[in-house]
Amino acid sequence: MKFNLLGPFEIITEDGRSYTPPTPKVCQVLALLLTRPKEIVPVDSFIEELWGDNPPRSSLTTLQTYIYHARKTLVTEALAGPEEKILLTRNPGYLIDLTGHRLDTREFEEMVKSGRRAADQGSLEAAARILGDALDMWSGPALANISTGRLLAGQRTYLEELRVRAVERRIETLKLLGNERDLIPELRALVQQYPLNEWFHAQLIESLSTCGRRAEALKAYRDLWRSLADELGIEPSPEVQRLHHEVLNPVTRSGRAA
Structure with a gap:
């Protein structure tokens, strides 16, 4: 699978099919996990993202329901095998394991680093090409199709700043090339x-x-x-x-x- 956050949130299957969970809160839960791959996201962070300063009394139970539906979606939509463990329960929250899968934000950051290294080494044409390819990964504002709370809004701002800096580095490189x-x-x-x-x-x-x-x-x-x-x-x-x-x-x- 490939998870895309740089534009509309979507999951791309191995056969090229695009899928977005129809439930907005499930999308938020998955998106928050994907902004912290291989990191345990505490329950409190989910509650803050989903309900801000006014969580309902049933927030923990409701969150568990969203997690259940997220796991079920990955299996019923043939995004993951029934025995494949992707969304894991880990005290004090949950973790998404992307081993064997792709995440566009991670690929974007790695390409930007590669472009910067190429520029620092004097390989300006390669740097411009790599940075251009990285920017081509964007298909709109990050997480463009889902509602975001405070935490995801912060991640959206962070990603946009990375995008702007990549644009700046590419322009600097192209100017050096005349x-x-x-x-x-x-x-x-x-x-x-x-x-x-x-x-x-x-x-x-x-x-x-x-x-x-x-x-x-x-x-x-x-x-x-x-x-x-x-x-x-x-x-x-x-x-x-x-x-x-x-x-x-x-x-x-x-x-x-x-």
Whole structure:
């Protein structure tokens, strides 16, 4: 089996069939376990995730029912054999054993690490390819099709931060390879998706300027300035302001301002 969290939560069978448990709470239980593979998730964590600060008196019994249905689902949907132990009871909670199975979040993190190592070793083309393949694993926001409590919401934020950092590393690598012009469409999309991320804006401004599109670079800066002022009442960071100054006062090859 393969468990996917990077987008809609789904289980992919060995024959390629996609399955998502129809019960939202069972999905939450499985997703919480999958965010901590090979780790015992305490009962208290499940209760916090499922009911927050207002658990019912029957929360423990209800949780046990969800665990039962999760185990039953894995067998009845032919996701696991009747003798295969995947969802285990381990004091003080439960554990999911993925031995012999795949988890996309784990594969994503390993690929990002591999891409970073390749970049550190100077293999820039390999690094860009590996990071691109890792990002292609995403099919939408993490756990996009299920409701999340506090714990899963925190995991969703964590995964999104890993995704953003992987995008940043890939962009840095492609710029070192001299792909400034080819990056502009992607950077324009990123500043729309992350309007308050100054790093993405700075890369767009710099790439436009490097490609001789100073007017567009200055407009990109004004768009960022306006977004920050309207949303947060602040100005761009000193680093982005210095970049703006460099666009306004480009240095010629002789070292003098143009």
